[in-house]
Amino acid sequence: MSTAGKQKETPIKVDRYTGAARLNHWITATSLVLLAVSGLALFHPSLFFLTDVFGGGQITRMIHPWIGVVLFFSFLGLFIRFAGANLWNRSDTIWMKNLGAVLGNREEEHEELVEIGKYNAGQKIVFWSMSLLIIVLISSGLVMWDQYFYNFTTIEQKRLAVLIHALAAIVIICVWIVHVYAAIWVRGTIRGMTRGYVTGGWAWRHHRKWLRDLVTGKS
Numbered sequence: 001m002s003t004a005g006k007q008k009e010t011p012i013k014v015d016r017y018t019g020a021a022r023l024n025h026w027i028t029a030t031s032l033v034l035l036a037v038s039g040l041a042l043f044h045p046s047l048f049f050l051t052d053v054f055g056g057g058q059i060t061r062m063i064h065p066w067i068g069v070v071l072f073f074s075f076l077g078l079f080i081r082f083a084g085a086n087l088w089n090r091s092d093t094i095w096m097k098n099l100g101a102v103l104g105n106r107e108e109e110h111e112e113l114v115e116i117g118k119y120n121a122g123q124k125i126v127f128w129s130m131s132l133l134i135i136v137l138i139s140s141g142l143v144m145w146d147q148y149f150y151n152f153t154t155i156e157q158k159r160l161a162v163l164i165h166a167l168a169a170i171v172i173i174c175v176w177i178v179h180v181y182a183a184i185w186v187r188g189t190i191r192g193m194t195r196g197y198v199t200g201g202w203a204w205r206h207h208r209k210w211l212r213d214l215v216t217g218k219s
């Protein structure tokens, strides 16, 4: 944490993400976007034109599973970094019960809604949903990856994997939209993941317990 210059011109900066964590995050984010585009291109003939992004149908078919492998390992990096901070606790249940006040920007009405750790309950749900969906996507994807794994499963299993893969992909795209919307909606959040820091005001308003723990050296 650092303070510099006049309070009005230079707000207090609170470090939130290291350079390595941000790189890890943006590799994951880029992989998911590329997977969504290439996956949609292969999903329905009306979206086949999206294969142009990758240079044609064959290359899209070849590259899609490999980007999936990148996503898996990249997300594993995020998981190792952030799983601890996403563990569910009692205040998360209170947060969920008062979602109306949170969405209405009325957190200050309830003491429990402002004493939030590094992540709030909504972020934790997104985190665990992404973790689960990525496991489902990589497992079903491997069953469908005929070039290397054709002999390992039956045709029936492959058919089921296609269905599960498509459903999980649709759900993760929805979760991703929620994640991006929330990041934009809560002003000042994106800067944490681009420049690595947030303002003291942001931390006090949205993650007060996290800020207190930082100041007192607990985290």
Ligand code: HEM
Binding pocket: 016, 025, 028, 029, 030, 032, 033, 075, 078, 082, 083, 086, 119, 123, 124, 127, 130, 176, 179, 180, 183, 189, 190, 191, 192, 193
């Ligand atoms: C491309 C659009 C994306 C944007 C604009 C974005 C933005 C952000 C921002 C601003 C944060 C910091 C939130 C905070 O500090 O409170 C964050 C955290 C995070 N993002 Fe993203 N993100 C994107 C895509 C993704 C994707 C595709 C994934 C995973 C599949 C992902 C996984 C995460 C995780 C795990 C965190 C840490 C938060 C937590 O552990 O709960 N993000 N993202």
